[in-house]
Amino acid sequence: xxxxxxxxxxxxxxxxxxxxxxxxxxxxxxxxxxxxxxxxxxxxxxxxxxxxxxxxxxxxxxxxxxxxxxxxxxxxxxxxxxxxxxxxxxxxxxxxxxxxxxxxxxxxxxxxxxxxxxxxxxxxxxxxxxxxxxxxxxxxxxxxxxxxxxxxxxxxxxxxxxxxxxxxxxxxxxxxxxxxxxxxxxxxxxxxxxxxxxxxxxxxxxxxxxxxxxxxxxxxxxxxxxxxxxxxxxxxxxxxxxxxxxxxxxxxxxxxxxxxxxxxxxxxxxxxxxxxxxxxxxxxxxxxxxxxxxxxxxxxxxxxxxxxxxxxxxxxxxxxxxxxxxxxxxxxxxxxxxxxxxxxxxxxxxxxxxxxxxxxxxxxxxxxxxxxxxxxxxxxxxxxxxxxxxxxxxxxxxxxxxxxxxxxxxxxxxxxxxxxxxxxxxxxxxxxxxxxxxxxxxxxxxxxxxxxxxxxxxxxxxxxxxxxxxxxxxxxxxxxxxxxxxxxxxxxxxxxxxxxxxxxxxxxxxxxxxxxxxxxxxxxxxxxxxxxxxxxxxxxxxxxxxxxxxxxxxxxxxxxxxxxxxxxxxxxxxxxxxxxxxxxxxxxxxxxxxxxxxxxxxxxxxxxxxxxxxxxxxxxxx
Amino acid sequence: xxxxxxxxxxxxxxxxxxxxxxxxxxxxxxxxxxxxxxxxxxxxxxxxxxxxxxxxxxxxxxxxxxxxxxxxxxxxxxxxxxxxxxxxxxxxxxxxxxxxxxxxxxxxxxxxxxxxxxxxxxxxxxxxxxxxxxxxxxxxxxxxxxxxxxxxxxxxxxxxxxxxxxxxxxxxxxxxxxxxxxxxxxxxxxxxxxxxxxxxxxxxxxxxxxxxxxxxxxxxxxxxxxxxxxxxxxxxxxxxxxxxxxxxxxxxxxxxxxxxxxxxxxxxxxxxxx
Numbered sequence: 032x033x034x035x036x037x038x039x040x041x042x043x044x045x046x047x048x049x050x051x052x053x054x055x056x057x058x059x060x061x062x063x064x065x066x067x068x069x070x071x072x073x074x075x076x077x078x079x080x081x082x083x084x085x086x087x088x089x090x091x092x093x094x095x096x097x098x099x100x101x102x103x104x105x106x107x108x109x110x111x112x113x114x115x116x117x118x119x120x121x122x123x124x125x126x127x128x129x130x131x132x133x134x135x136x137x138x139x140x141x142x143x144x145x146x147x148x149x150x151x152x153x154x155x156x157x158x159x160x161x162x163x164x165x166x167x168x169x170x171x172x173x174x175x176x177x178x179x180x181x182x183x184x185x186x187x188x189x190x191x192x193x194x195x196x197x198x199x200x201x202x203x204x205x206x207x208x209x210x211x212x213x214x215x216x217x218x219x220x221x222x223x224x225x226x227x228x229x230x231x232x233x234x235x236x237x238x239x240x241x242x243x244x245x246x247x248x249x250x251x252x253x254x255x256x257x258x259x260x261x262x263x264x265x266x267x268x269x270x271x272x273x274x275x276x277x278x279x280x281x282x283x284x285x286x287x288x289x290x291x292x293x294x295x296x297x298x299x300x301x302x303x304x305x306x307x308x309x310x311x312x313x314x315x316x317x318x319x320x321x322x323x324x325x326x327x328x329x330x331x332x333x334x335x336x337x338x339x340x341x342x343x344x345x346x347x348x349x350x351x352x353x354x355x356x357x358x359x360x361x362x363x364x365x366x367x368x369x370x371x372x373x374x375x376x377x378x379x380x381x382x383x384x385x386x387x388x389x390x391x392x393x394x395x396x397x398x399x400x401x402x403x404x405x406x407x408x409x410x411x412x413x414x415x416x417x418x419x420x421x422x423x424x425x426x427x428x429x430x431x432x433x434x435x436x437x438x439x440x441x442x443x444x445x446x447x448x449x450x451x452x453x454x455x456x457x458x459x460x461x462x463x464x465x466x467x468x469x470x471x472x473x474x475x476x477x478x479x480x481x482x483x484x485x486x487x488x489x490x491x492x493x494x495x496x497x498x499x500x501x502x503x504x505x506x507x508x509x510x511x512x513x514x515x516x517x518x519x520x521x522x523x524x525x526x527x528x529x530x531x532x533x534x535x536x537x538x539x540x541x542x543x544x545x546x547x548x549x550x551x552x553x554x555x556x557x558x559x560x561x562x563x564x565x566x567x568x569x570x571x572x573x574x575x576x577x578x579x580x581x582x583x584x585x586x587x588x589x590x591x592x593x594x595x596x597x598x599x600x601x602x603x604x605x606x607x608x609x610x611x612x613x614x615x616x617x618x619x620x621x622x623x624x625x626x627x628x629x630x631x632x633x634x635x636x637x638x639x640x641x642x643x644x645x646x647x648x649x650x651x652x653x
Numbered sequence: 654x655x656x657x658x659x660x661x662x663x664x665x666x667x668x669x670x671x672x673x674x675x676x677x678x679x680x681x682x683x684x685x686x687x688x689x690x691x692x693x694x695x696x697x698x699x700x701x702x703x704x705x706x707x708x709x710x711x712x713x714x715x716x717x718x719x720x721x722x723x724x725x726x727x728x729x730x731x732x733x734x735x736x737x738x739x740x741x742x743x744x745x746x747x748x749x750x751x752x753x754x755x756x757x758x759x760x761x762x763x764x765x766x767x768x769x770x771x772x773x774x775x776x777x778x779x780x781x782x783x784x785x786x787x788x789x790x791x792x793x794x795x796x797x798x799x800x801x802x803x804x805x806x807x808x809x810x811x812x813x814x815x816x817x818x819x820x821x822x823x824x825x826x827x828x829x830x831x832x833x834x835x836x837x838x839x840x841x842x843x844x845x846x847x848x849x850x851x852x853x854x855x856x857x858x859x860x861x862x863x864x865x866x867x868x869x870x871x872x873x874x875x876x877x878x879x880x881x882x883x884x885x886x887x888x889x890x891x892x893x894x895x896x897x898x899x900x901x902x903x904x905x906x907x908x909x910x911x912x913x914x915x916x917x918x919x920x921x922x923x924x925x926x927x
Contacts, residue, residue: 198748198750202744202753202757203742203744203747203748203757204759204768205759206755206756206774206776207756208815210778210811314751314787315751316751317785318783318785318787319751391702395703405715405717405718408717409715409717409719409786413783413785415785415786423790424717427717427834430715431715432712432713432715432716449696452697467662467665471657471662472658472659473655473658473659475658571790573748573749573787
C-alpha cells in the first residue's frame with residue numbers, strides 16, 4: 032500500500048497531481064484506470080457526488096466539457112460514464128469515470144454540481160438507459176417517450192440491421208445488389224412485446240414535455256375541454272418554425288407576452304450518428320462528421336482526425352502530421368470559422384427582423400470561400416478533406432473549372448492569388464463595410480443590448496462554449512487553453528464580451544472573424560515556405576491500425592468546443608471499428624442555457640436568443 | 654445623433670444596389686454575358702450581388718468536384734482492348750465506401766472457376782452514395798473516379814438509381830476531359846497513360862527483352878565461352894519462341910470479340926435509354 036499524504040489541493044498542476052490528490056483524499060473510492068491506453072481515474076458510484084465536489088471546488092476543474100456513457104457489453108459487462116472536466120483557466124483534462132451494472136445502471140446525477148451535465152445525462156439515459164438519481168428532469172431527449180429500448184446499447188439492433196461492423200460481407204466478392212427494404216420490409220428487428228396492443232400505441236412525449244419542471248402544466252387539465260383556463264398559455268414554437276433554423280421545437284409557457292418557462296424539444300433530425308459511427312471503420316467516419324455541423328465541416332473533420340491521431344500516437348509506430356498539412360488544416364479551420372460566423376450573423380439579423388439583406392451580403396462572401404473549398408476538397412459543404420496523418424490533397428495550383436459538355440462558363444484563378452486577395456483585401460474590406468452597415472444600427476442595438484443576458488458563472492456552469500461563453504466575458508478558447516496543431520506559434524487574441532447579452536455575442540463573432548483573418552495572414556507565408564512538402568505521413572492506408580485506448584480530441588469549432596471521444600479495442604477485438612464514438616456537440620450543450628436565458632424575456636426575444644446561440648440541428652440531434 | 658447608424662447602413666445598401674447593376678450597364682444588359690465578365694463576377698474582384706441564372710447559366714465545376722462515381726474503361730478506339738474495364742474487382746472501393754453502396758461481383762473463369770481480375774457485375778446505389786470520393790481516392794488502379802454530372806433527377810427511385818456496370822462505365826477520354834490535371838498526375842504516378850497492369854506487363858516484357866538481348870549479346874571475354882553460350886541459347890529461344898503469327902491471330906480474335914461485346918452493350922444501353 033502506498034501511503035498517501037493529504038496535501039493542499041493542487042489547483043494548477045497536471046491531471047496526475049489531481050488524481051493523486053483524489054486517491055489520497057478518497058482512499059478506496061478512487062483508483063487509477065489501468066486498462067492499457069486509458070487515462071484518468073475510476074470513481075466508485077456511491078462516492079461520485081463527493082468526489083465531483085472536490086474536483087470542482089478544491090481542484091478547480093469547474094468546466095465539465097463532456098459526460099458520456101460507454102457500454103462495455105461483452106468486455107467486462109458494465110456501463111461506464113466518462114467525464115472530462117477542465118479548468119476554465121486552461122490546461123488538460125481530468126478524466127474521471129464511474130462504472131455501474133449493465134442490467135440496473137444507476138449513477139448519481141451531477142446536475143446540481145455541473146448544470147451543464149443536464150442534457151448529457153439525459154442523452155445517456157435515453158440512449159443507454161442509465162438512471163441518474165437526483166436528476167431534476169430525467170426523460171428522453173433525442174428519442175420520443177415510449178420508444179422501446181436504448182439504441183446505443185451494444186445489443187440493440189436498428190431496423191435494416193445488416194452486420195455488427197462494416198465492411199459488410201454481402202458487398203464483395205459476390206455483391207449482387209439488393210435494397211435493404213426489399214429484403215426486410217418491416218424488418219425482423221421490429222418487435223412488439225407479446226402482450227402488446229397496437230391500439231394503445233401512444234406517443235407520451237407531449238405529456239412529458241408539458242409536465243416537465245420548466246413548463247409544469249397539468250396535462251390532464253390542459254387537455255380537458257370542460258376546463259377553460261386563461262391565466263397560463265403554452266405555445267409551441269416549432270418544429271416547423273422559420274426561426275428555429277431547422278426542426279427544433281420550443282415549448283413556451285407564457286404570462287401575457289412574458290416567458291415564464293421554456294422547454295427545448297429536439298431529436299427530430301436524430302439519426303443515431305454515434306451508432307452509425309460505431310458500425311463504421313475509423314476512416315468511414317470522416318465524411319459522416321461532415322454531416323454534423325454542416326456549415327463548418329472542415330472543423331468537424333479536424334476534431335475527429337485529431338482524436339484518432341491521439342489514439343494512433345499510443346501505438347509504437349506513429350509520426351505526427353507534416354507541418355504543411357497542419358498549416359493547411361488551420362487554414363481550412365479558420366476559413367470555416369469565417370464561413371460559419373458570416374452565416375450565423377446573417378441569420379441572426381434575419382431573426383431580429385432585418386430580413387435577408389444582411390444575410391445575402393454575408394453569403395456572397397461565404398460563396399467565395401466555398402469556391403476555394405470546392406476546388407481543393409471537391410465539395411462546398413461536405414468537404415471530407417482531412418485524413419489521419421494529413422489532408423486529402425494539396426492545394427490545387429489553380430482554382431479552375433474545366434471545360435466539359437455541361438459547363439460553358441470557365442473560371443480560372445491562381446489559388447494563392449485568390450487566397451491572398453480574399454484574406455488581404457476582400458474579406459477585411461467586407462468586414463469593415465459590414466461593421467459600418469450593422470454595428471451602429473439603432474434598431475439592432477435596441478433589439479440586442481441588455482437582452483438574453485447570461486452571466487459568466489452560469490455560462491461556465493452550464494458548459495457553454497464558443498461565442499456564447501466568450502460573449503459572457505470568459506476568455507476560454509481551446510486554441511489557447513489547450514492548444515493543438517500549430518496554434519501556439521500563431522499570434523491572435525480572444526475577443527470577449529462584457530455583459531453577456533445578445534449584442535456581445537454578435538460582437539464577439541464579428542471580432543473573431545477579424546482574428547481569423549489575422550491568423551490567415553500569418554498562414555500565407557507559411558504556405559509559401561512549405562510549398563511542395565508532403566501533405567501526408569507515409570502512405571495513405573484505408574484501414575489504419577489503431578491501438579487500444581481512449582482519446583478525447585477537441586477543437587475550437589466556430590460554434591464552440593467540438594470534442595470526439597473515441598475508444599478503441601485495437602486488435603484485441605479483431606475489428607477496426609471504434610468501440611465508442613461520441614461527439615461532444617457544442618450546438619447541443621449550448622442549448623442548456625436557452626431556457627435560463629429566455630425566462631423573463633418576450634416571445635420575440637426568444638427567436639433572437641436562439642439565433643445568438645447559433646445551432647445547427649445536424650449537430651444538435653446527431 | 655439617433656438614427657445615424659441606420660442612415661449609414663442605408664448608404665451601404667444603396668452602394669450594393671448600384672454595384673449590382675454597374676456591370677450590367679457596362680455590358681449593356683447582355684444576357685449571353687461574355688465569359689471574362691463571368692470570371693470577374695465569380696472571382697475576388699466582384700462587386701454587388703450577382704445571381705447565376707441556373708439552368709440557363711451554369712457555373713462550371715472545378716476539377717476535383719465530386720458527385721457520383723463512375724468506372725473508367727478504355728476508349729472505343731483503343732488499339733488493343735477497346736472498352737475494357739480498368740477495374741480488377743479487388744473490392745477495395747466497396748470496403749472503403751462509408752455507406753456501403755458499392756456492390757461488386759468478382760469475375761470467375763468459367764473453365765477453372767478461379768477468380769479473374771475483372772468484375773462480372775458492378776452496382777452503385779446512387780441513393781445511398783454520400784459523394785465522399787473515398788472509392789476514387791483509394792482505388793489502386795485509378796479505375797473508379799468521381800463524375801461531374803450532377804443533374805440526375807428522375808421519377809423512379811427504385812430501379813433507376815441503382816447504376817449497373819453499363820451505366821457506370823465511361824471512357825478514359827471522358828475522364829481526361831473532366832479532370833485533365835489530375836489525370837496527368839495519376840498517369841505520371843502510374844508511369845504511362847495505360848492501365849497499371851498493362852504498364853507493368855509492358856515493363857516486364859521490356860525487361861525480359863532487354864535481358865534476352867543482353868544474354869544473346871556476346872559476353873565479355875573474361876567469361877568462359879562454353880558456359881555463356883550454353884546458358885544464353887535456351888533463354889533467347891524461350892523469349893523469342895512464341896511465334897508472332899499464332900499469338901497475333903489470337904489477339905485479333907480476342908479484340909474482335911471484345912469490340913463486338915462492347916458494341917452489343919452500347920446497343921443495349923441505347924435501346925434501354927429510348
